[in-house]
Amino acid sequence: xxxxxSVEEMSSRGALxxxxxxxxxxxxxxxxxxxxxxxxxxxxxxxxxxxQRIIDGPVARGDRSALVPLALGVLALGxxxxxxxxxRRVLVARPTTNxxxxxxxDLYHHLQHLPVAxxxxxPSGQLLSRAVSDLTTIRLFIAFSGLFLVVNVLTVLLxxxxxxxxxxALGVLAxxxxxxxxxxxxxxxxxxxxxxRLAQDQVGDLxxxxxxxxxxxxxxxxxxxxxxxxxxxxxxxxxxxxxELTKARLNATMWALIIxxxxxMLAATLATGGYAVAVGSLSLGTVVGAVTILTYLRWxxxxxxxxxxxxxxxxxxxxxxxxxxxxxxxxxxxPAPRPPARPVxxxxxxxxxxxxxxxxxxxxxxxxxxEVRPGETVALVGATxxxxxxxxxxxxxxxxxxxxxxxxxxxxxxxxxLAELRTIVASAFEDPVLFSASVRENVALGAPxxxxxxVRRSLRVAHAEEFVDAxxxxxxxxxxxxxxxxxxxxxxxxxxxRAVLGNPAVLVLDDPxxxxxxxxxxxxxxxxxRVLRGVTALVVAHRPSTVQLAxxxxxxxxxxxxxxxxxxxxxxxVPGYRRLLSISDAATLA
Ligand SMILES: Nc1ncnc2c1ncn2[C@@H]1O[C@H](COP(=O)(O)OP(=O)(O)O)[C@@H](O)[C@H]1O
Ligand SMILES: [Mg+2]
Numbered sequence: 001x002x003x004x005x006s007v008e009e010m011s012s013r014g015a016l017x018x019x020x021x022x023x024x025x026x027x028x029x030x031x032x033x034x035x036x037x038x039x040x041x042x043x044x045x046x047x048x049x050x051x052q053r054i055i056d057g058p059v060a061r062g063d064r065s066a067l068v069p070l071a072l073g074v075l076a077l078g079x080x081x082x083x084x085x086x087x088r089r090v091l092v093a094r095p096t097t098n099x100x101x102x103x104x105x106d107l108y109h110h111l112q113h114l115p116v117a118x119x120x121x122x123p124s125g126q127l128l129s130r131a132v133s134d135l136t137t138i139r140l141f142i143a144f145s146g147l148f149l150v151v152n153v154l155t156v157l158l159x160x161x162x163x164x165x166x167x168x169a170l171g172v173l174a175x176x177x178x179x180x181x182x183x184x185x186x187x188x189x190x191x192x193x194x195x196x197r198l199a200q201d202q203v204g205d206l207x208x209x210x211x212x213x214x215x216x217x218x219x220x221x222x223x224x225x226x227x228x229x230x231x232x233x234x235x236x237x238x239x240x241x242x243x244e245l246t247k248a249r250l251n252a253t254m255w256a257l258i259i260x261x262x263x264x265m266l267a268a269t270l271a272t273g274g275y276a277v278a279v280g281s282l283s284l285g286t287v288v289g290a291v292t293i294l295t296y297l298r299w300x301x302x303x304x305x306x307x308x309x310x311x312x313x314x315x316x317x318x319x320x321x322x323x324x325x326x327x328x329x330x331x332x333x334x335p336a337p338r339p340p341a342r343p344v345x346x347x348x349x350x351x352x353x354x355x356x357x358x359x360x361x362x363x364x365x366x367x368x369x370x371e372v373r374p375g376e377t378v379a380l381v382g383a384t385x386x387x388x389x390x391x392x393x394x395x396x397x398x399x400x401x402x403x404x405x406x407x408x409x410x411x412x413x414x415x416x417x418l419a420e421l422r423t424i425v426a427s428a429f430e431d432p433v434l435f436s437a438s439v440r441e442n443v444a445l446g447a448p449x450x451x452x453x454x455v456r457r458s459l460r461v462a463h464a465e466e467f468v469d470a471x472x473x474x475x476x477x478x479x480x481x482x483x484x485x486x487x488x489x490x491x492x493x494x495x496x497x498r499a500v501l502g503n504p505a506v507l508v509l510d511d512p513x514x515x516x517x518x519x520x521x522x523x524x525x526x527x528x529x530r531v532l533r534g535v536t537a538l539v540v541a542h543r544p545s546t547v548q549l550a551x552x553x554x555x556x557x558x559x560x561x562x563x564x565x566x567x568x569x570x571x572x573x574v575p576g577y578r579r580l581l582s583i584s585d586a587a588t589l590a
Pocket of ligand 1 (some may be wrong): 116117120121357358360364382383384385386387388389390391
């Protein structure tokens, strides 16, 4: 829950106000639907006035001819009300689904531009629940609960005014009784809102657990972690249930108040009104009219608590939405991107590069100076956790440096358009992620319009053509979620093929040989040797065989480049280097 903050700071009503940016373009239709709802209510409120006339007029006097126009009036008002309800629903559907779609698209777009560190900190289930259920809650609020909150409050006020005008004594009585109702509702609504927020977060946590255990099912099973994972899941499910019970309790109280108090109001009005008719101070029609108005106000009053609860949920959902949207987009296109130097040489230069993860207490990189000349391959070597992966992520701007700069052909990478930068610089990561799609789609991830020839060429370079051709449907073979049907070496080679497609000038490879057995290592190394030909490359390596593919080796330690030179020089001159590459003395002597 670290990324989520405390429950108290969450319910800022400002969150709803900020929806304005989405509501504005469709406000005409929304106002139209609001007007339709209000007019419908007005038509409904007029009916008791006609009833009053019918009773005091034709009924009291036995005047049958006057009955027909009044009855037709009631019919017309009823028809009008029905028509307006229809209109409201028609008007509201398109604009609100449109708002939901745009908010969802913007959220997704935003997620794509957040630095990778954001995704390290935010559990994916939380993002999932925000992108799916929270946005639906917001749409329902705009389309329904928010609208009716306004319309119903106005209806109640208007009904009371009509009561006050037609039967002042009964009006005052009703108004007095409505005050505690509203106050109590407001109090419970606030508590409900907090509980709703908690429940939404817990659903997000639960989604994260489910997702992680699905993706990691093999690890969970093989380490016999299943029962523990199940216990964790059940514990979270229990938490969620407790919160839901709290919500139910609050709801129950709210409903009891909301049903009970208007009932009391009705009884009091009937008693007072009956007495007034008996002593002759009010006409029977007036009292029947007043009671009909109160009956008509039942739904607006009854729904108040539910609408407030829904609005509470919407406030929580909106706050959760903005929490993600407000996460700083550190990595963004510059306002006026510079064109990259042409032709692209691929000269890479890191100057005093510093980096600190958001929220971390110390810097990972503390002034890295490194130059990779056009066409050169530099191996990056260093102890586990020294910042090699971090350094490679800075070059394609998966995160931005917090100090110093990275130059590509003399231009700061932050001055280039992101799309441009990422066609010049291609990367492959330690854990080659494959998506559930065909081999072709996986390789052409960065260039979907690539031809089959281009895809084949990059597969050939990456030494992957042979095994791809052996797959049941060749390039069209779908590889499962996370590429589970392929071996580690095959996945690595597909990741390499993906990186070289589109002839990038600079390749950044994070440990492309990690977790490979000796046999596949040879295959991937062959691939790598061809991949590296003619491009500028920075390759994280931890094996002597990979290091030997490089022209020079940079040793990263304590956040700086501690040594730079050929493999042979470093072996001879740097004491710790041999140990880092796990080379035994016997091996070098041989
Ligand atoms: N998202 C993150 N937030 C905070 N610290 C991180 C994050 N990712 C990595 N680190 C820390 O940064 C340091 C360098 O990590 P990394 O670049 O992955 O090292 P290497 O690839 O050399 O093993 C480690 O101490 C690691 O714990
Ligand atoms: Mg690493």
